[in-house]
Amino acid sequence: MKANQAPDAILEQEIGQAIARIRFQECQAAFQDRGQTLFLEDFLPAAVVEAILLPEVERLRPRAHRSFIPRHKKSGSISFYTLAKDAPVFLTLYRSRPLRDFLSRLAGVPLLLCPEDDPHSCALYYYTKPGDHIGFHYDTSYYKGARYTALLGLVQRSNSRLVCQLHKNEPGRQVQELELATPPGAFVFFNGDKLYHAVTPLGRDEQRVVLTMEYVTNPQMNAFHRAFSNLKDAFAYFGLSTLFRRPPERHLMRR
Ligand SMILES: [Fe+2]
Structure with missing residues (x-):
């Protein structure tokens, strides 16, 4: 990491190095054995996350x-729309071609970016007040194909944990529960329809912030599911204003 390099360039370089460090076959075996869930405790160096992404986390808070x-x-949330307009360094990560190629190889299927009118596609989640949490749920896909979630740890000054119940609803498999801390640079990747997960409540004076990135195998969604998904996102995450907000200008979008 050189001081005079642009943050985007540093991030792209670090993503490439992170993927090069990974023993792919071991990762793929772990991903399949854990019901399509992978956890990498130190995917990106914490120093890189702290230098490049944490100032943006604080600015947007x-x-x-x-x-x-x-x-x-x-909890609190910052949508894709805000990131695209005011903090595009997060989208450098989301749109990284090497990262998407790596995740596609893991999933065994080509993964695509979500459509630009999906406020959930790349978003920040802030657990910053006592009791902040989310109960057990699946990241259900309302798209015509599967939806995969990638989560990057940003702040973990907390005893709150991402609790994962592997193999739930898998015939013949015993449920296995993992409690994961997601410190800066930790990475979790899973099939949203397969991993039952929750975030345990935050204590007093604790902080937990993560970046989530959604990838799909088919970016189409029928009109009913689109309306339901938009309403859910508005009430549960980003506010009613996102219902009436146009997605970012096309010229900002790079595929
Ligand atoms: Fe989730």
């Missing part, structure tokens, strides 16, 4: 939209 669904979820 006041703009996080807080949402509370009794008995299910309490």
Whole structure:
């Protein structure tokens, strides 16, 4: 990491080096054995995350939209729209071709970016107040194909954990529960329809922030599912304003 390099260039270089360090066959075997879930504790160096991404996390923090669904979820979120407009360094990660190629090889199927009108496609989640959490759920795909979630740890000053129940609803397999801390640079990748997961409640003076990135095997969605998904995102994550917001200008988008 050189001081005079642009943040995007540093990030692209670090992603390439991170993927080169990975023993692919071991990762792929672990991914399949764990019901299409992979956890890499130190995918990106913590120093890189802290130098390039954490200043942006702090800058955006006041703009996080807080949402509370009794008995299910309490946290803050920053949508894809805001990241595309005001913090595109996160999209450098999301759109990284080497990262998407690596994840496609793991999944065994070509993965595509979500359409530009999906506010969830790349987003920041802030767990910053006592009791912030999310209950057990699947990252259900409303797309015509599968949806995979990649999660990068940014801040883990907390005892809150990502709890994963592997093999739930897999006939003949015993459920295995993992409790994962996601420190800066940790990476989790899973098939959203297969991993049942939750985030345990935050204590007082604790912080947990993650970046999530969604990839799909088919970016089409029927109109009913689109409407349901938009409403869910508006109420549970990003606020009603996202329902009436146009996606970012096309010239910002690079595929
Ligand atoms: Fe989730």
